[in-house]
Amino acid sequence: MPPCTSIFCEVLDARENGGLEEVHAVHKDTIYDRRDESTYDVFPLSKLEQIVLDNSTYMQCKVYVKDIRSVDESLLNNGVVDIALIDAPGLNSDTTKTTAIFARQEEIDVVVFVVSAANHFTQSAKEFIWAAAAEKAYIFMVVNGFDMIRDKERCQKLILEQVYGLSPRTFKESSELVHFVSSNAIPMGHAPPGGPGGSGSGSSSGGGGDEPSNDPKGKGKEKEKLEDFQALEQSLRRFVLEKRARSKLTPAKTYLMNILNDVHVLATVNAEVAQHEIDRVTKDLEEIEPQLESSKKAKSEVGDQIDQTIESTCKEIYEHARNTLNSAITHAGDTTLGVPYPGLFGVFDFADDLKEAMLNEISTAVTDCEEHARSRTVGGVNAIKQLGILHLGNEYHDLSFRSDVMFRRRRDALAKEIDLPTEIWDLVDWSTLMQRQEKVAGTGMALTLATAIGGRLVGGSSWVDHALSAAKIVGNDNLRKLVVPTIVLAVVSAAAYVLQQVPQSLPHRLSAKLSAQLESMDYVHANSTRIASSVRKVLRFPADNLRVGLTRSVEQLGSRRDETLKTRTESEVALKYFSNLVRNSAHQRTLVADVDLDAHPQAGVA
Structure with a gap:
């Protein structure tokens, strides 16, 4: 051709x-x-x-x-x-x-x-x-x-x-x-005829039909x-x-051999990949599960610890505020609080100034309680922050806290709420006078007894004799005339003594009235509860933030574990499938390789 x-x-x-x-x-x-x-x-x-x-x-x-x-x-x-x-x-x-x-x-x-x-x-x-x-x-x-x-x-x-x-x-x-x-x-x-080796002549390359040599x-x-x-x-x-x-x-x-070889190679590679994936996710699970359990335990323990910290801090602040305010109200009338006494004619101005000083003293005590609560709040926030850093590390997001914005209110609120009028009877504190008279009477009686006992020891009953002698000299009529002047003198002396005791009596009377009115307002409990509630509210923010962080950590670890378990399950299914495919492809390859195409059909079937 x-x-x-x-x-x-x-x-x-x-x-x-x-x-x-x-x-x-x-x-x-x-x-x-x-x-x-x-x-x-x-x-x-x-x-x-x-x-x-x-x-x-x-x-x-x-x-x-x-x-x-x-x-x-x-x-x-x-x-x-x-x-x-x-x-x-x-x-x-x-x-x-x-x-x-x-x-x-x-x-x-x-x-x-x-x-x-x-x-x-x-x-x-x-x-x-x-x-x-x-x-x-x-x-x-x-x-x-x-x-x-x-x-x-x-x-x-x-x-x-x-x-x-x-x-x-x-x-x-x-x-x-x-x-x-x-x-x-x-x-x-x-x-x-006869083919190339026959008797007839044949053509050869280049011969053109010539006879061969x-x-x-x-x-x-x-x-x-x-x-x-x-x-x-x-x-x-x-x-x-x-x-x-x-x-x-x-x-x-x-x-078929090529296809089976390719299938065998691909199945082998995929089986190895699946096994490596199983090994990897198993190692990941060994790391994730302890972290998850630790995170769940930390979430529970830290939650309880936070609650205990908040409750103990608020309780301590409440008790401190209650004791401080009760002490301030109780001792508000012990002194004049530096208010000068202008005299009898300025006694009502003195009472108003004294009342204002008492209210300022109580307000100062409230401010001191708030300052104490503020410092304790800073300590509580720092304690919660340390817990967050300890359990969350870099994942903890610290909240900005400013203690100076706590307890913002008007300072004259208490003065507007208190209505404490001064009455004439507030100038006399009978309980104080009685206490002073008892002290004076006790002292006079002690001196009289001492004199009597000493005189008896010294001179027997000579003082009685001298008293009787004096009465005889004055006479009964003269004694009757001296009774009225003596009584008037005693009343004037008592009135002068009472007015003289106004700087000591008025603070106690005003303090008693103020204490009664504050008690009717439940002032001490209300302010202690207010301060403690403010602290509790402030501490709730970092506490809730820490709880959210712990919850998020648990959820993330749980999601990682679920995804890892899912991956391991899929890898195990893939490993089983490809292992079977490796075995079946090798078996089919052996069967195909054993087919003898040169054998007789019957023998091949046999």
Whole structure:
């Protein structure tokens, strides 16, 4: 067949064309239909070389030829299956088209690769054979121009070594699949009766129908060349027809082995990845679960500790404020609190100033309680902050706290609420006077007793005698006249004494009235509760912030644990699946590899 550039030539049995030997040249961009003559042009076989060389008009040729040999010798007319020989462009001419033809795996029984004995395998040929060997287990190798090689054994050895590296299975059966031939020994016309070795004359390459030389050595070489081609054709025929199971099923077996190998590799890799993922998440769980338990425990313990801190702080502040205010109210009337006494005529102004001083003293006590509560609040906030840093670390978000904004209120609120009028009876504190009289009386009695006892010890009852003597001298009438002046003098003296005791009596009276009124208002409890409640409210902010942080930490750890458990479950399912896939793919690969394509069908089934 003439050299082919970019035209595909498909050689078919002439019986498919009604027994006619001809060439159907298909136009470019046309789909060939043998029953539609508009899709092709008909030429005789003698025009084939011209059509192929002028490849600008046609894209492919359908060549119908007759093989007059018997069905036992012919490849096309084999009596078993219809066979077509496709002559694709060379790799150096059009690799893309050649590869596209080769991609029709289901239609190709065998690839016949022709290589020059002088040039061996080019890089493009190696790449093509390497790709073909991955799909086709066996490739026919035809080494042409072998008669031009001087050291044939060395050439044959080198080519077989290259075949071994490109297609080991082909090398294993190289006696059937690798053929060294010379194309110049093939006659271009029909062989004479009796075949190449018959009595008739045959054509040889370059002979043009001339008789071969009478040299027996030359005649023997030509015969060997023809026998090499006959061996090639018979090997091809045996492979396609007699070993059809191998020719058709070997690609399928190779394909299945490749698929199973890929599945096995992918399953193995995925199983390893799943196992690594299980190991990783198991290690993560070993770290997360103790942290989660510790976080839950810390949340409970810190919550209780915060509550105890707040309650103890508020209780202490309440008790301190209550004691401080009770003491301030109780002792408010002990002194005049630095208020000067202007005299009897300014006694009511003195009472108002004294009342204001008492209220200021109580307000100062309230302020002191607030300052104490403020300092205790700062300590409580810092204690809560330390707990947050201890249990949350960098995740704890500290809140800004300003103690100076606590207890903002008007200072004259108490003065407006208290209505404490001064009455005339407030100027006299009978309880104080009685206490003073008891003290004076007690002292006078003690002196009298001491004098009496001393006088008796000294002079017996002489003082009684002197008293009786004085009464006798004055007389009863004079004694009666002295009674009234004595009483008036006593009343005046008592009034003067009471007025003199106003600076001491008035504070006690006002303090008693103020205490009674404050007690009716529940002043001490209300202010103590107010201060403690303010502290409790302030401490609740960092406490709630810490609780939220602890809760968020528990939730985040719980979410991480759930995600990790989910990942571990998915990884375990994946590991189980891919492990089964590894085992099944290995088993299926073994079964496919054990299939003997050369065995008899019955034996294969058995």
